[in-house]
Amino acid sequence: MRHDQEFQSIPHVVRRAAQRFGDADALVDGDRRIGFRELEEIMIRAVDSVLALGIGPGDRVGLCAPNSVEWIVAALGIHGAGGIVVPLNTRFKAQELAYILRKSGAGALFAASSFLGNDYLTDLKRADPELPALRTTVSLHGPHAEADLTWDQFLASGTRSTTAEESIDRLAPDDISDIMFTSGTTGHPKGVTLTHGQSLRAYGWMSTEYGFGTSDSFLVIPPFFHCFGYKAGWLASFMHGVTVLPMAVFDPGKALALIARERVSILLGPPTIFHDLLHHPSRADHDLSSLRVSMTGGSTIPEALIHAMKKDLSFDIVLSAYGLTESTALVTTTRVGDTAQTVARTTGCPIPGVEVRLVDESGREVANGVDGEIHVRGYNVTQGYWDDPAATAATIDFDDWLHTGDIGHLDSSGNLVIVDRKKEMYIVGGFNAYPAEIEKVLLGFGPVAEVAVIGVPDPRMGEVGCAFVVRAPDTDVTEKDVTAWAREHMANFKVPRHVRLVDSLPRNASLKVLKDELRAQFRDGGR
Structure with missing residues (x-):
């Protein structure tokens, strides 16, 4: 059974996980250990509290915080109420955040009180004191003078009725779950709309292909505001009973200690992460034998790095993949058993249900081995950009092909080779x-x-x-x-x-x- 058929929505993944995996660890965040059954209970409280804020189907809610239990629970609460999560890049400045909140029409904002020296709520008020749609702000990690509610006050604000469960039951795979804002070549961020079903199908397949299982634990370093940390991270993990360890800020020394202590077996991320782990002076002091599965994306991978990840970091499986936010961030991936050369030089074959073609400047499909613009068609392609029909029409044609702007070619085995990333990007x-x-x-x-x-x-x-x-x-x-x-x-x-x-x-x-x-x-x- 496909995962978009087994699960009707992202909150439904947690509900099924509670039934299947019970009190097994779902989340380990510092000293906190939360089982799947407890996570479902917290999710229901969060949905109840989101509904009490007046947020319902189709309402947009900003979420600006580092990787944490609170980020996951807030997202599940918004989803469960029928709302649309608008993940915000925690590295953005106030002007950038304000633009996205305005563009999406977010009616509420969940934000960390401070992170990496940023005071989001204070800075936002200074940058744009009259965000027209924003009614409610919740501080996720401690009280804040500009917040309407603390996290604890938010969780205590629900009515404790059966409305939360009924709201989750009404969710459908075609409902929009997220608006993922991605900067564009025009200089203005564009909001990519994605549905529950798209993410469930793509990352349900990926995590099954990669061999996720109940004995695994996953140190999630890529940020949750990106599909890499969110969809390929905690969402994919909960489908299979994998324990998730959110990491707010990557610190190679702390990561090595966590891998050894929690017997981490899955670690996905850009090559930078693995480079830093390999070259950390205390690497040899930690037992890394639990590491099993890795996928690295975002740039070209040196073949020497793949060999080092297997030899010195103990990975059994190292894979590569390609995607962009407009394609639910997953288009192609190498497969278990591919050679190091294939993983280093290509991004693998298209995932099931997705087509890839390469076209020249006149729009004609080119032969294998010939460079062309990468076009993608399939269930994973966004329905369009939020409130931007012109940008949608310029990116997705009448035959539903997504024009990525990326340049590449297919090798003789059908693997996609990326030549240039959006030329300027x-x-x-x-x-x-x-x-x-x-x-x-x-x-x-x-x-x-x-x-x-x-x-x-x-x-x-x-x-x-x-x-x-x-x-x-x-x-x-x-x-x-x-x-x-x-x-x-x-x-x-x-x-x-x-x-x-x-x-x-x-x-x-x-x-x-x-x-x-x-x-x-x-x-x-x-x-």
């Missing part, structure tokens, strides 16, 4: 960074007259940004000034790690910036 430690968006923000800095951003290689993060800046006349801004201003106005992963002050930007006859020349300048500059 680059990936910083697993996070997508879009030059147009970053350039738009940097142009808000008065001394910056012109700017062009490119992705450049980085030994640890894979890629980072380099900003070529033309100063406004009669200004003496420095490279450090640009970096410092950027850190105050955008998420850390977007901040260019390199800044070059130049007299002018190279342009063609149409005045388009020649970024290939900038890449050559960076290489010639040696930094």
